[in-house]
Structures are given as structure tokens and as C-alpha cells.
Amino acid sequence: MTKEIPNALLGDVARAAGVSTASVSRVLNGAPHVSQRLRERVEAAIDKLGYVPDGAARALASRRIGAIGVLVPTLDNPVFSAWIDSLEQRLKHHDCRLLIATYRYDLDDEFAALRTLIQQGVDGVVLLGHDHREESIDLLQRRRLPFLTCWHNVNDPDCPCVGFDNALPARQLVEHLLTLGHRRLAVISAPTRTNDRARARLNSFLKTAEQAGYPISPGNIITVEYGIAEGAEAFEELMTRPQPPTAILCGNDTLAFGVMLAAQRSNKKIPEDVSITGYDNLPQSPFMNPPLTTVAVPAQALGDLVADAIIARINGNPSPHHQQLEAPLVIRRSTGPSTSG
Amino acid sequence: MTKEIPNALLGDVARAAGVSTASVSRVLNGAPHVSQRLRERVEAAIDKLGYVPDGAARALASRRIGAIGVLVPTLDNPVFSAWIDSLEQRLKHHDCRLLIATYRYDLDDEFAALRTLIQQGVDGVVLLGHDHREESIDLLQRRRLPFLTCWHNVNDPDCPCVGFDNALPARQLVEHLLTLGHRRLAVISAPTRTNDRARARLNSFLKTAEQAGYPISPGNIITVEYGIAEGAEAFEELMTRPQPPTAILCGNDTLAFGVMLAAQRSNKKIPEDVSITGYDNLPQSPFMNPPLTTVAVPAQALGDLVADAIIARINGNPSPHHQQLEAPLVIRRSTGPSTSG
DNA sequence: GTCCTCATTGTAAGCGCTTACAGATCTTGG
DNA sequence: CCAAGATCTGTAAGCGCTTACAATGAGGAC
CATH class of the missing domain: 3.40.50.2300 (Response regulator)
Structure with a gap:
């Protein structure tokens, strides 16, 4: 319940620590070439001032927002929410957030939602399935935005894909x-x-x-x-x-x-x-x-794999154009011999 | 498939339309005092250049990002995904996006996720239930961030609430x-x-x-x-x-x-x-x-109500501190007279 | 002692937009 | 026809960060 200056800025931290703003920024971003002593001074100042970096400013200056967008038809289907759940968990390890948009199987809505995500500045986009408006893929390519489709296995040179054979x-x-x-x-x-x-x-x-x-x-x-x-x-x-x-x-x-x-x-x-x-x-x-x-x-495995793949693409690391998971049959007792003939 | 300058900026639009950047911005934001003629010229230029505003820059300059954060224990529960679904639909009408974070009923994770959301610059926050770390509510209050709790009916002076009696x-x-x-x-x-x-x-x-x-x-x-x-x-x-x-x-x-x-x-x-x-x-x-x-x-009604309430708070409009919905019993055939005695 | 290298730190120029303020233009009444 | 007022438009100063580049200082080699 400390009484403190409402919103400390990076400059305030720099002043408090007696260093430059660049150094504070370096500490914040874990850049190399920062001495232990300086790092500690800065971290102490950050704690003291309760400094929280401004995401918008950071995004503007660095050209990335630390989040990817995912377009999903609906959250109503448990198989999608399970997938999203594991996607989010895994992205967290990469220090990456998730912006979710739904389009209720309307591809025009999907396109509109995609525009919104791009406008928000997402670092990458995950699309579900292979059915999309041509404009959507076009937009992604023109913007050079890392993206991925999933949940299908169409080997389309335009669409990297992590999925399974339906x-x-x-x-x-x-x-x-x-x-x-x-x-x-x-x-x-x-x-x-x-x-x-x-x-x-x-x-x-x-x-x-x-x-x-x-x-x-x-x-x-x-x-x-x-x-x-x-x-x-x-x-x-x-x-x-x-x-x-x-x-x-x-x-x-x-x-x-x-x-x-x-x-x-x-x-x-x-x-x-x-x-x-x-x-x-x-x-x-x-x-x-x-x-x-x-x-x-394999909803959960797909979430993990998609997370790793989109992160790889964002970082410019090689990532297979086409990845496939198994979707095995599970035979239980709702099927049995035909007794009609 | 138009071949166009990769990323037109607001300044490019202004030049193309022969107006100032301020005017373009005004058109973009539907500000008053813009003549019909100017508006049309600007809109034509926007279309021609395929201009998409940069959300980060906009957020930095205007101090709002057009999105609220919602902290939900899990998406695994269909009752939550239904709620989120209607929340998102309704917010869309207010031209507002949703950032979803999950915390799996771990209140420390909730606090961490809240910090992340605040860092992203969300315009408001929706929390589920009344159980939270004190620091979470504290942080929201200190930042003067509009927020709302829901899904409960505790009449807590610190926590505005839209919910029902469990x-x-x-x-x-x-x-x-x-x-x-x-x-x-x-x-x-x-x-x-x-x-x-x-x-x-x-x-x-x-x-x-x-x-x-x-x-x-x-x-x-x-x-x-x-x-x-x-x-x-x-x-x-x-x-x-x-x-x-x-x-x-x-x-x-x-x-x-x-x-x-x-x-x-x-x-x-x-x-x-x-x-x-x-x-x-x-x-x-x-x-x-x-x-x-x-x-x-009333998951869906709650989504609508929460959306309207948080928007009202963000816009500084009056909104009741405590709102309640009905959660009626639905008696079906899984209950019947006791036959044991 | 001098010069070079390399690790560390600082300076300052943006990133692309919004908006306060000022300036220009147009009405309208006297 | 002019001034006052209302309406429209432009100028330019930021928003809070990141990062290219320059500067500094510490070692080492000679």
C-alpha cells in the first residue's frame, strides 16, 4: 500500500539509478553487454519506483507487441477451448500473449477480425483450417506477417500448416x-x-x-x-x-x-x-x-506444436512448412457387430 | 493483388488527399467538425493506399488501446466459454476487443496475468468472482483502471460487481x-x-x-x-x-x-x-x-451486461456499483420423490 | 608509454499517431 | 461592408520507449 508517484517512467528509473535510459531499456530486455553492477542498480530502482513498462510505447519503438493473434471459429466447441488452453500455456513460456478472435464460421468476419488483429500489431497469426478468403492469405503475405494454418493437412505452398489428416x-x-x-x-x-x-x-x-x-x-x-x-x-x-x-x-x-x-x-x-x-x-x-x-x-499436442512453430517463424528460425500429427481411432463400445442381417 | 507500397502511413494518406495529418486522424476517429468533402477525399485516399492505422502508435498517442482484459480461471468450462463468447460479441458493438488470460484458479497467476494485461495497456479489466489477491484490487485502484468483478454477488465497496446470487x-x-x-x-x-x-x-x-x-x-x-x-x-x-x-x-x-x-x-x-x-x-x-x-x-446475459458496464465505466458514464441477475432453478426429471423411506 | 581492441554505457533520433492550439474560412447581423 | 462568432483545417509538440551510433574506459601487446 506504498504511497508512490502514480506512474514512474523509464526515464525516472534511469534518473533514480543514475544511468541512461538506454541502459534501463537494456536491463528490461535482457540485452547482452550489461554489467552486473549496473543491472542490480537498475533493478533496485525499478522495484523502488514500482515501474511497469508501457506496452504501447514499447510496441511502437520495437515494432513487436509480444502477442500473436489466433482466429478460431468459436470457443463453444470444447475441442477448440482445449486447444487454445494449451496454446496459451505454451506461448507463455516464450513470453508471448494470445489475442483471440472468433468468427463463427463466417469467412468475411474472419477477414475483418484478421484486419483488426493486424492493426493491433500482432507479431504473428494462427488460422484454423484451410478455408479462408483469398484476401486473408494475401494480406498476411503482403504484410510479411508470420502465420500458420492448422487443424488440416492440405499441402498448400501458400499456407504453412501444422495439423492432422481429417x-x-x-x-x-x-x-x-x-x-x-x-x-x-x-x-x-x-x-x-x-x-x-x-x-x-x-x-x-x-x-x-x-x-x-x-x-x-x-x-x-x-x-x-x-x-x-x-x-x-x-x-x-x-x-x-x-x-x-x-x-x-x-x-x-x-x-x-x-x-x-x-x-x-x-x-x-x-x-x-x-x-x-x-x-x-x-x-x-x-x-x-x-x-x-x-x-x-490431438488438440493439446497441436496447441504445443503450433505455439513452437509460430514462435520459430517469428524469430526467423526454420520451421517445417508442413507438420502432421496422428489422430488415432479410439474404438469403444458404441460400435458393435451388425445384428440386422 | 494490387501492387502497392508495402505499408502506407497516415502521413502518406494526408499527402495523397492533400490534407493535414490531423484531418486524416480526425476522419479515422470520427471526430466532429470534419466537412463532408474532406472526409470523402481522405476516405478515398485510405482505400487507394490500403492504409491500416498502427495500433501501437495510436495507443501510445491516445493512451487507450481499444481492448479490455478479462481474467478467467479456465476456458475449459463451457459455461465460461459461452460467457466469453457473448462478452466478445457485445464488446464488438462498442468497437472494443478482448484480451483473455487464464489463471487456473491460482490467484498468484491471476495477479501476474493482471500485471501483464495492465502493461499491455488495456482500457479496463474484468475479473471473475470475488476471490482475488489484495494486491490485484490494489493495483487496479492505484492505476485508476476501470474494472468490474462478476459471477458473484458480494456487495464490496471496493469491487463493483455484475453477478448473481450463488x-x-x-x-x-x-x-x-x-x-x-x-x-x-x-x-x-x-x-x-x-x-x-x-x-x-x-x-x-x-x-x-x-x-x-x-x-x-x-x-x-x-x-x-x-x-x-x-x-x-x-x-x-x-x-x-x-x-x-x-x-x-x-x-x-x-x-x-x-x-x-x-x-x-x-x-x-x-x-x-x-x-x-x-x-x-x-x-x-x-x-x-x-x-x-x-x-x-445466466452466462450469456452476464456477458452482455458486463460488456455494457465496463464500457460505461471506461467512458466515465454512471454504472451501478452492484447489479444482479436471476439464476432460476430448472426442475427436470433427475430429481424425484425419495423412495427409500 | 602508446596504441589498439573490446566490453560497456550514453546520446539522441525516431517509431506513427493524437490533439491542444492557432490560424483560416465562412456566416450572419448590424 | 465589417466585426463577431462559429466552423473547419493545419502546425507541431509530444506519447514512452528502443536502438544505431558514438563515446568512454579498461586491458593487453608492443
Whole structure:
């Protein structure tokens, strides 16, 4: 509760320590060529005056703000908040902050938010997925701003990427179901128009099934918004079909939860009456009844990797243009042998 | 894809438009006393040059950065991400950005994060709850930084607050269970040491039960970390009691989900064998089997209200010191008459 | 003792914008 | 037609830091 001069400036510290402003700045920034004695004097003065550097002035003079911007469709999805969480933790080690902006899957909003971030002077930008307005990538390139896309695996020379293959595990899920004897599959997908990840999953589901000789009928392909309620409704709709599917592939775990809850409610047994798969492996997936077969999206590892990669780019260190993580299948008891035929 | 001078400055715009830098700045900031003609000339020049103002320079000169800082324990909890989501949307209308920092319920980390935010020059700060290090509030006051606490309802002259009463709905939940005939209650609480919200709920559970003459026995009070798995384990522990509780009060919906899933797994019927209550009303609560009795925490309304209140404070407009929202009980089918006696 | 090198410190010029103030222009009333 | 007042625009002084460059001083080699 010390009574002190409201806001000490760097110059005040310099005066108090009897050194130049440059020296104070050097101490502050851990620059080399600073003697122990001087450092101690300055640090004492800083403590005494309760000095806090002004971020804006520092940013203006040094041309960096010590923060990166991340554009995420929504924080509503636990898989994104988990990712952001680990991204933030890891960036902290690099002494770097996070500016988060959301755009609700609207790429025009994403572009607008990107402009705002650039205006704020972020040192780098992380984009999610591969679907963006051309202007967004353009702007980043023209500004020479380090950036990264993630959560996908498109090998685009314009877009460095740290991600995983959305299609491969989707194919494996279908193969898993076919092996179990399922022949009438259905898909409940998130909207795909501005979401390459959802699109990759959906296309992979459809293509794999078709190539195996068991194409998924158009009536069994439902696209709904993200949400439990939406999953539940889609399930009910599928059950009105003359020949209901024996297995349902969901574009994400949340939709799968909706499906499972709706199934329980209408007394369908999982997996005896219908098998269910998700995609994400949210914390509660192993606790569902039965535990949910899904794909373990490496959200946390992705956060760490993205943090390291963007920092490397900002520092001008070499960083691979294209990095991939595994997204393994997690087979649990929500899928089982088909009993319909 | 226009080929243009990399980074136009305000001075370039002024030259291109044939006006002074002051006029450009005025147009940029929508200042009064700017003629229509001048405004149009400047706007044309801005478009032509693709000028983007430098946030750092602007912040340094104007002493505000157009962003507020929000300190949130974690983004892991959907109720917080929903709140942040609406906070961000609403602030956008006020042309204000959000800097988010998390501290994982560690108040020393919260203090450190606060310092960082202040250093970045945020125009205001939002804190969650009433538990903070004294130094944090001190720092805010000494800096004369507009700030707000929320999510609680402590009427502290030092801390303006926009929140709701955590204790009242907790009391109503207990009364609801007592009315249904339950006499052996249990509580599964989140850690309370640095979390006044959890503490208020827990204390209200205990006090209400005790005052009604049915105190909750110490063995039936379990504190666990946030999470589905944690709720499930706590349930299993409670079931090992010689006389298991007939109703379980959970500190939040996520714990309640864990309890419900564990109950299903061990073939306990809800609510016939045991009644369950939550607290938050997450999107999936109404979809559980059976739907969960809980408290509808007004996360979204709180986001809007907090946004308006902090903006008012920043602009020096009057704003109530203490604002309260309703957090109504939502009675669903996870609670029912006690059948044990 | 002189000269050179290198580690350390200081000087001062910005970084790109805002804004107080002053100056210019335009109305309007007398 | 002029002065007063209102409205618009320009000038220039910062905002609080960083950093290129210059200056200083201490050792060492000769």
C-alpha cells in the first residue's frame, strides 16, 4: 500500500539509478553487454519506483507487441477451448500473449477480425483450417506477417500448416463399421460450406463407403449445426426411414452425444440396434453409456506444436512448412457387430 | 493483388488527399467538425493506399488501446466459454476487443496475468468472482483502471460487481429435495479454496440442510476437481457408504454428468434410486437421461451486461456499483420423490 | 608509454499517431 | 461592408520507449 508517484517512467528509473535510459531499456530486455553492477542498480530502482513498462510505447519503438493473434471459429466447441488452453500455456513460456478472435464460421468476419488483429500489431497469426478468403492469405503475405494454418493437412505452398489428416481416420471408421458387418450407414455432418475439416471427414465417409460397394444413400446424409439438440433431432429423423441405418457416423462427438441420448430415449440399444461413432474424443466420450468410439483429435499436442512453430517463424528460425500429427481411432463400445442381417 | 507500397502511413494518406495529418486522424476517429468533402477525399485516399492505422502508435498517442482484459480461471468450462463468447460479441458493438488470460484458479497467476494485461495497456479489466489477491484490487485502484468483478454477488465497496446470487438457488435446490422427502443428502463440490462461487454454493447447501434439521454428514461431502471422471468417481465413493445418500447435489453440471453416467453404469435408476442436481444448465443438461435438474446460470446475459458496464465505466458514464441477475432453478426429471423411506 | 581492441554505457533520433492550439474560412447581423 | 462568432483545417509538440551510433574506459601487446 506504498504511497508512490502514480506512474514512474523509464526515464525516472534511469534518473533514480543514475544511468541512461538506454541502459534501463537494456536491463528490461535482457540485452547482452550489461554489467552486473549496473543491472542490480537498475533493478533496485525499478522495484523502488514500482515501474511497469508501457506496452504501447514499447510496441511502437520495437515494432513487436509480444502477442500473436489466433482466429478460431468459436470457443463453444470444447475441442477448440482445449486447444487454445494449451496454446496459451505454451506461448507463455516464450513470453508471448494470445489475442483471440472468433468468427463463427463466417469467412468475411474472419477477414475483418484478421484486419483488426493486424492493426493491433500482432507479431504473428494462427488460422484454423484451410478455408479462408483469398484476401486473408494475401494480406498476411503482403504484410510479411508470420502465420500458420492448422487443424488440416492440405499441402498448400501458400499456407504453412501444422495439423492432422481429417480424412484418414474417417476412412478407418467406415472400414471399422464395414468389418463389423454394417451395410446401411448414415452420416450426420456439421455444415461444410466454410469448414474444410468437416468436408474432409464427410467426403471420406462417403467415398470409403462407396468404394467398398455400400454407398450411403442421400437420405442418410444429414447436415446440421453443431449441438447436442441437433444431433438428437437428426437421429430421430434417421429413424423415420423405411430402412433405418444400422450405424451412424457423426462429424463430431457433440453430435454423437445428441444421437446417443436420443437413442437411449427411444429405447434403442447401442450398439445392438445401432452403432454410433464420433470424432474429437472429448473428455466425456469415454464416460458415455456405452463409451463412444471416436477419433482422438490431438488438440493439446497441436496447441504445443503450433505455439513452437509460430514462435520459430517469428524469430526467423526454420520451421517445417508442413507438420502432421496422428489422430488415432479410439474404438469403444458404441460400435458393435451388425445384428440386422 | 494490387501492387502497392508495402505499408502506407497516415502521413502518406494526408499527402495523397492533400490534407493535414490531423484531418486524416480526425476522419479515422470520427471526430466532429470534419466537412463532408474532406472526409470523402481522405476516405478515398485510405482505400487507394490500403492504409491500416498502427495500433501501437495510436495507443501510445491516445493512451487507450481499444481492448479490455478479462481474467478467467479456465476456458475449459463451457459455461465460461459461452460467457466469453457473448462478452466478445457485445464488446464488438462498442468497437472494443478482448484480451483473455487464464489463471487456473491460482490467484498468484491471476495477479501476474493482471500485471501483464495492465502493461499491455488495456482500457479496463474484468475479473471473475470475488476471490482475488489484495494486491490485484490494489493495483487496479492505484492505476485508476476501470474494472468490474462478476459471477458473484458480494456487495464490496471496493469491487463493483455484475453477478448473481450463488447461494439462493443452492438453498432452493436443497428445499426442493427436502420437499420431495429426501433426508440423506450428499454434496459433490468443486474445490473452494480460491473459488468463492463454489464456496457460496457449498455453504448454502450445508446450511440449508442443517437448518431444516437434516444436516449433511461429513462423509457425504466430497470435494473434487472439475471434470466428468471426477464426478463419476465421487459417485462411486458415495455408494460405498453404509447408508448411501438418496440425493446428490453437485457443484456444477459437469460433475453431475459424471455422476449420472456412473449411476447408469452401476444400474442405479435416476431419480428412483438417487436424485441428482447440477448447477449451470449447460446445453446438454436438458438432453441427459433423465434431463438434469439444475440452476440456469445466466452466462450469456452476464456477458452482455458486463460488456455494457465496463464500457460505461471506461467512458466515465454512471454504472451501478452492484447489479444482479436471476439464476432460476430448472426442475427436470433427475430429481424425484425419495423412495427409500 | 602508446596504441589498439573490446566490453560497456550514453546520446539522441525516431517509431506513427493524437490533439491542444492557432490560424483560416465562412456566416450572419448590424 | 465589417466585426463577431462559429466552423473547419493545419502546425507541431509530444506519447514512452528502443536502438544505431558514438563515446568512454579498461586491458593487453608492443
